[in-house]
Amino acid sequence: MINPALVGGATMRSVSGPHLGRRKPCNDWLELCFVPVRLQDHIRFVRARKDEPVENHRSSPLVKARYLRKALLTEVFLMKTVGFCYIFPIILMFLAVSVTAQNAFTPQQKTVISGFEDHAKDYIKLRERIDNTLPNLPKKATKEQIQAHHDALLKGVQHERFGAKQGDIFTPEASVVIRQMIKDEFKGRDRADLRKRVFEGEDTKVRVKVNVEYPESKEVMDMPPQLLLTLPQLPKQLKYRLVGTYLLLVDRENEMIVDYMTNALP
Amino acid sequence: MKRHLLIYLALITTTSLMPSVSVRPQVSKKLVASKNVPVPAAAGPRVTLPSPLRLPVEKNSLKIAVFGDTGSGKPEQYEVARMMNTYQIAFPFDAVIMVGDNIYGSNKATDMKAKFEDPYTSLESKGVKFYACLGNHDSSNERFYELFNMKGEEYYKFDKNGISFYALNSTYMDKRQLDWIATKLAADTNKWKIAFFHHPPFSSGRFHGSDKKMREVLHPMFIRYGVDVVFTGHDHIYERIKPQDGIQYFVTGSGGQLRKGNVNKSSPLTAAYFDTDLAFMLVEFVKDQMYFQTISRTGQTVDSGVVSRRD
Numbered sequence: 001m002i003n004p005a006l007v008g009g010a011t012m013r014s015v016s017g018p019h020l021g022r023r024k025p026c027n028d029w030l031e032l033c034f035v036p037v038r039l040q041d042h043i044r045f046v047r048a049r050k051d052e053p054v055e056n057h058r059s060s061p062l063v064k065a066r067y068l069r070k071a072l073l074t075e076v077f078l079m080k081t082v083g084f085c086y087i088f089p090i091i092l093m094f095l096a097v098s099v100t101a102q103n104a105f106t107p108q109q110k111t112v113i114s115g116f117e118d119h120a121k122d123y124i125k126l127r128e129r130i131d132n133t134l135p136n137l138p139k140k141a142t143k144e145q146i147q148a149h150h151d152a153l154l155k156g157v158q159h160e161r162f163g164a165k166q167g168d169i170f171t172p173e174a175s176v177v178i179r180q181m182i183k184d185e186f187k188g189r190d191r192a193d194l195r196k197r198v199f200e201g202e203d204t205k206v207r208v209k210v211n212v213e214y215p216e217s218k219e220v221m222d223m224p225p226q227l228l229l230t231l232p233q234l235p236k237q238l239k240y241r242l243v244g245t246y247l248l249l250v251d252r253e254n255e256m257i258v259d260y261m262t263n264a265l266p
Numbered sequence: 267m268k269r270h271l272l273i274y275l276a277l278i279t280t281t282s283l284m285p286s287v288s289v290r291p292q293v294s295k296k297l298v299a300s301k302n303v304p305v306p307a308a309a310g311p312r313v314t315l316p317s318p319l320r321l322p323v324e325k326n327s328l329k330i331a332v333f334g335d336t337g338s339g340k341p342e343q344y345e346v347a348r349m350m351n352t353y354q355i356a357f358p359f360d361a362v363i364m365v366g367d368n369i370y371g372s373n374k375a376t377d378m379k380a381k382f383e384d385p386y387t388s389l390e391s392k393g394v395k396f397y398a399c400l401g402n403h404d405s406s407n408e409r410f411y412e413l414f415n416m417k418g419e420e421y422y423k424f425d426k427n428g429i430s431f432y433a434l435n436s437t438y439m440d441k442r443q444l445d446w447i448a449t450k451l452a453a454d455t456n457k458w459k460i461a462f463f464h465h466p467p468f469s470s471g472r473f474h475g476s477d478k479k480m481r482e483v484l485h486p487m488f489i490r491y492g493v494d495v496v497f498t499g500h501d502h503i504y505e506r507i508k509p510q511d512g513i514q515y516f517v518t519g520s521g522g523q524l525r526k527g528n529v530n531k532s533s534p535l536t537a538a539y540f541d542t543d544l545a546f547m548l549v550e551f552v553k554d555q556m557y558f559q560t561i562s563r564t565g566q567t568v569d570s571g572v573v574s575r576r577d
Contacts, residue, residue, distance in 0.1 A: 139417050140417075140418075141411065141412060142412060143378040145410075216374075216405060219402050220437060222439075222464075222477075223440075225439040225444070225479055229441055233441060252406045253406065253407060255405065
């Protein structure tokens with residue numbers, strides 16, 4: 001604490017309004033000490049005069065800047081709170097509508113899918129016709145009976161479908177729709193997981209050809225339930241199988257590749 | 267921005283998007299290590315076992331064995347089969363549950379003989395029945411094989427002593443099968459419900475690990491319909507998983523092949539594991555308790571305990 005008496009009777013003048021902004025000569029060295037802190041005092045002064053009309057203390061650029069910042073923050077806050085309240089539900093609704101739209105097929109797509117299912121059923125009819133000519137395979141069969149039935153059914157179907165080619169069941173139109181179904185279902189992390197799972201399997205090197213038996217020595221990649229719930233349902237005698245980027249239709253009993261489509265993976 | 271997003275998401279999840287699945291109150295399962303209660307081979311004839319039986323070995327209880335990933339045709343498969351045969355004398359199980367990959371590679375008639383019939387001839391000759399499910403190495407035609415007792419179906423159910431066993435095909439979990447499981451479980455009045463299939467929803471195996479997609483579809487259904495115990499394979503290890511929502515999961519995929527040291531030791535799922543040799547499980551149901559003892563290829567007990575039935 002400085003004793004004014006010790007400095008030649010000089011009095012410490014308070015920095016008040018009328019002095020601000022003016023280059024008033026100050027002979028008192030104590031007053032000089034206050035010069036570097038003038039800006040802070042300016043602020044203190046503005047705060048002290050809050051009750052005065054706004055125009056009076058908004059004249060300083062510093063105060064203007066402060067008010068501008070405050071105003072901006074208030075605007076942003078309002079945008080964040082009020083705007084978010086309206087915008088977020090709208091985004092959610094939009095997402096819900098788009099997801100529903102993805103799952104709902106257009107009449108044209110429905111026709112394509114039902115055409116695919118009809119082609120699959122046609123194969124089953126052909127297969128049943130051949131199966132009916134073979135000795136019945138009991139539900140508790142010997143290993144020899146199973147092998148004999150498998151071989152006979154495979155041979156019969158291969159003979160009957162001689163000349164069958166890729167795209168007979170997975171028609172180009174059906175492939176497009178199914179590809180889209182898979183793409184819609186597997187996005188982001190799911191998509192990456194699916195690809196990882198498929199390419200980890202040892203079956204990726206299997207030679208895929210229509211009317212040929214799937215190599216029995218190879219493991220079968222388990223079909224993700226999510227994918228099976230997405231794809232069109234097949235007759236009991238057929239199943240889907242993923243081999244690399246191919247989606248196969250395989251006969252459950254003779255393990256024959258009935259048809260396949262390419263680039264099935266998203 | 268983040269805070270508002272979180273508040274919104276929390277609000278929405280708690281109000282509208284939460285699935286209305288009624289979950290039964292969780293009953294904690296006491297897994298008691300029964301090392302302190304050694305039980306001698308009481309029911310069967312005298313036989314020298316490499317390690318004593320710890321199960322109750324009661325007269326009228328249901329006794330089964332469980333293993334998986336067996337059909338390699340390799341010498342180790344035969345060694346496990348021999349050890350099972352030894353234990354069957356003291357612990358007369360009459361059923362074996364196979365959790366898939368019953369025949370690896372080629373599955374012609376000769377393969378069925380070398381990879382299944384030959385190793386287990388002595389068990390079959392004692393009237394032991396095998397109940398298989400399909401793994402990712404199995405042909406769909408195995409469902410017709412008389413010794414697998416699958417009744418020509420890829421997924422099926424059988425009852426033994428008032429206990430329901432569900433064999434599922436986890437390689438092809440389609441809508442048809444999921445509907446079947448839900449319908450059968452909903453109508454099931456048996457006290458014990460046991461499921462077995464190949465791909466493990468929970469596993470600490472480094473090679474495959476947990477099949478999360480399978481978990482997503484099956485685990486909620488198991489909780490809802492009161493499945494007590496689930497046996498799986500695929501990872502060639504033995505692992506007892508910590509009870510998940512009251513359900514006890516086992517991975518028993520080292521019945522014919524082993525992935526040595528494959529268990530992730532830092533996995534939070536593991537209650538006990540064994541990954542240094544092949545193994546099979548002995549299981550006994552006594553009223554509301556399921557006792558188990560896991561035996562290695564050399565006959566050592568590597569895990570044991572008891573699981574209480576869910577209420």
